[in-house]
Amino acid sequence: MKPFRTLLVLSTLCLSAAAQAAPAPPATGAAEEAKAIVAELAACGTRHSMSSWSDPKWGIGCGRDAVARRLGEIAAKSGGRLKVIVDKYETSGPRTGNVPVPMENVYAVLAGTDPARGKTAFVLSGHLDSRASDVMDSKSDAPGADDDASGVAVSILSAKAMAARAEGFPATLIFAAVAGEEQGLLGARRMKEWLAAQGYEVGGMITNDIVGATNGSKDRRPRVFSEGGPDGVESPGREMARRLEELAGRDRVRLIFRRDRFGRGGDHLPFVEAGLPAIRFTEPLENYDHQHQDVRVEKGVQYGDLIQFMDFPFLAEVAALNQLILGELAAAPAPPKSAVLTGAVTPSAKITIEAADDAARKGFEILQRETTETRWKVLRTVDRPGEAVLENTSTDNEFCAVRSVGRNGRRSLAVPCTPPPPPPPAGALPPKPGL
Numbered sequence: 001m002k003p004f005r006t007l008l009v010l011s012t013l014c015l016s017a018a019a020q021a022a023p024a025p026p027a028t029g030a031a032e033e034a035k036a037i038v039a040e041l042a043a044c045g046t047r048h049s050m051s052s053w054s055d056p057k058w059g060i061g062c063g064r065d066a067v068a069r070r071l072g073e074i075a076a077k078s079g080g081r082l083k084v085i086v087d088k089y090e091t092s093g094p095r096t097g098n099v100p101v102p103m104e105n106v107y108a109v110l111a112g113t114d115p116a117r118g119k120t121a122f123v124l125s126g127h128l129d130s131r132a133s134d135v136m137d138s139k140s141d142a143p144g145a146d147d148d149a150s151g152v153a154v155s156i157l158s159a160k161a162m163a164a165r166a167e168g169f170p171a172t173l174i175f176a177a178v179a180g181e182e183q184g185l186l187g188a189r190r191m192k193e194w195l196a197a198q199g200y201e202v203g204g205m206i207t208n209d210i211v212g213a214t215n216g217s218k219d220r221r222p223r224v225f226s227e228g229g230p231d232g233v234e235s236p237g238r239e240m241a242r243r244l245e246e247l248a249g250r251d252r253v254r255l256i257f258r259r260d261r262f263g264r265g266g267d268h269l270p271f272v273e274a275g276l277p278a279i280r281f282t283e284p285l286e287n288y289d290h291q292h293q294d295v296r297v298e299k300g301v302q303y304g305d306l307i308q309f310m311d312f313p314f315l316a317e318v319a320a321l322n323q324l325i326l327g328e329l330a331a332a333p334a335p336p337k338s339a340v341l342t343g344a345v346t347p348s349a350k351i352t353i354e355a356a357d358d359a360a361r362k363g364f365e366i367l368q369r370e371t372t373e374t375r376w377k378v379l380r381t382v383d384r385p386g387e388a389v390l391e392n393t394s395t396d397n398e399f400c401a402v403r404s405v406g407r408n409g410r411r412s413l414a415v416p417c418t419p420p421p422p423p424p425p426a427g428a429l430p431p432k433p434g435l
Contacts, residue, residue, distance in 0.1 A: 023248055023324050030157055030316035035307075037153040038212065038315075040066045042143035042307050047130040049180045049187075050101055051138040059138075060179060063128050063152075064104055067177045070156050071108040078163040083109045089190050095135055095183040103179040105187050105194070108159045112330070114170035114360070121172045121200040122330050124158055124322055125188065125267055126151020126208045127181035130305065133294045135182055141295045145307040146283075150212025150315055152177045154281075157319040162327065169330035170360070171203055181209070181267055188267035192274065204240050204329050204413070205278040207267040210286060211318045214311045217285035221254040222318050225280040227272045228257060236277035237268070239401075239413045242375060244279075244325040253321060254284065257374070261286075277413060281318055332410035333361040336385070339402040341395055341417035349390040351417055353382070353402050360406050366390075367401040367414055376401060376414060 041047065044062035052059035068086060075082040087105040092098055106128070112118030130144025131137070143149075159175035174195075180186030188207070195202060214220055224244060229235030241255050260266055260280060271278035287309070295304030336355040343350040353364055363383040367376035379400075382388050390400075401414040 023252075024320065026313075026316035026320040027157075027161055030319060031312040033160075034150075034153045034157060034212075034315045034319070035310070035312045037066075037070065037156055038145050038149040038307055038310060038312075041149040041152060042145045046132070046138065046140065046142040047128055047144055048132070048138040048142055049103055049129040049183050050096065050136075053102060053104065060129060064106060064177075064179075067106045067128065067152060067156065071106065071159055071175070074156075074160045074163055075108065078110075081110060081168065082159065082163045083111070085109060087190070087194055091180060091186045091190060093184040093186055096186075097136075103187060103190070105176060105178045105191055107191070107194075108155075108163075108175040110159070110163055110169070110173040110175070112170050112172040113168040116358070117170040117334065118172055119199055119201060120203040120334070121174050121195060122203050122326050123174045123176060123191070123195070123205040124155055124208070124326060125176040125178055125191065125206070126153070126155050126211075127179070127187060127267055128152060128177040129179050129182050129187075131182040131292055133292060135292075141304070143295070143305055143307070145305050145310055146212040147210045147291050147305055148181065148208070150210065150310070150318075151208035151281075153315060154208040154211060154319045154322055157316070158323050158326070161319075161323050169327070171330040172200065173326060173330055174200075178267060185265065185267055185270060189270045191267075192270045202271060202276045204236075204326070205268060205271045205276060206281060206322055206326070207278070208281045208318060208322065209266045210291065211281050211283055212310045212312070212315045213283050213287070213290070214314050215283070215285045215287040215309070217283075219254065219284050220314060220317075221252060221284055222314075222321065223254050223256045223282050223284060225256045225258055225260050225268075225282065227259040227278075234399075234416045235272075236275065236413060237272055237279050239416075240277045240325070240329075241279050243328065243411070243413060244321065245375075247324050247328055248321055252317075255374075281322070283314070328410055329413065331406070331408060332412040333358045333404040333406045335404055335412040336364065336402050336415045339400075339415050339417045340420050341400065342420060343390075344395050344419075347392055349393045349395045349400075350387055351390070351400065351402065352387045353385045355385045355404065358404070360408070362405050362407045364402050365405055365411065367403065368398045370398055381405065 178187030
């Protein structure tokens with residue numbers, strides 16, 4: 001498609017990207033269902049990754065069975081659109097004694113309806129395993145109600161809600177419960193490999209880890225952690241977090257511009273490290289008496305990750321927020337391939353948008369923010385790829401980005417504008433064919 005030129009005048013700063021219909025609240029009965037899921041998982045005693053995979057009443061195999069059964073019941077009502085897969089593998093690491101051990105992940109795959117988008121997968125995950133005070137202790141009680149039966153409940157609730165939408169989603173949705181998180185993010189690393197082996201491109205990934213309690217916090221918003229990327233400012237995950245806040249509003253989510261909590265890590269990190277869009281949901285205020293602790297009473301204090309400390313209306317809200325952002329992105333057109341910013345030392349900035357043809361796309365929004373701000377504003381829209389000119393605008397004074405807008409009104413993740421690659425040094429030889 002031939003480039004075009006569109007004059008963009010900054011005085012046309014217009015629509016706020018957050019000016020949308022209010023998102024739906026949690027589904028009726030979601031809090032009660034979340035409680036039932038967490039209670040069933042906690043009743044397995046422990047779900048340590050190196051506990052029994054075969055005992056139906058005690059150990060991680062008990063938890064796997066509960067998750068697979070619930071997802072199977074959802075799949076049975078989906079008309080064949082939702083498929084449940086138990087992924088068995090061997091893995092090792094320092095927290096397995098560097099000895100290969102068996103593990104299993106559970107995936108529920110809701111295939112995309114658009115052949116062009118169906119190999120783009122949006123992944124929602126919680127970790128199936130739990131732990132006691134000693135990370136290698138696979139025998140003691142470790143009910144893991146909040147860490148992380150809560151995140152698994154979000155996966156199951158979201159699979160149920162999103163598989164019930166008769167129209168489906170153009171892209172594929174995957175609802176996961178992975179093992180080995182406490183042993184070094186082993187299940188998430190395996191899931192990333194599995195996705196690649198199945199030919200999926202990850203359009204976005206969310207881990208829900210410790211999302212079931214508020215612990216008396218007056219601020220009931222879940223925290224959403226996003227990595228800043230190599231420059232500390234931009235990353236695909238950061239754009240995912242921003243889009244969530246636009247959809248939900250600042251009164252429902254609290255963006256934390258950090259990779260994760262200090263000294264901690266979660267299952268989004270293998271995806272972050274690969275440069276993929278990935279974020280982490282976590283409750284607003286953690287109580288460490290109820291994390292990574294043997295179940296006990298000591299000096300009148302109850303320790304342990306027990307169901308009595310949970311806040312199930314809050315957990316249902318977290319599930320609704322997951323469904324909000326994943327539903328938006330899975331129904332949106334693909335993001336632009338690139339947005340290249342030029343026009344240095346000229347009176348006008350220029351943005352060249354590269355994107356494949358897409359009949360579902362209505363056009364693009366060009367976004368802008370001051371270098372000292374964190375949130376985008378919409379400058380205006382353009383209807384096709386090519387070159388757009390921001391007249392009387394310096395390339396130095398603002399950050400800019402571009403995102404796709406579907407005919408259905410759904411918006412993709414934003415792609416920050418970047419300068420063109422530097423030219424090769426004078427006298428450099430051209431690259432050899434095939435390199």
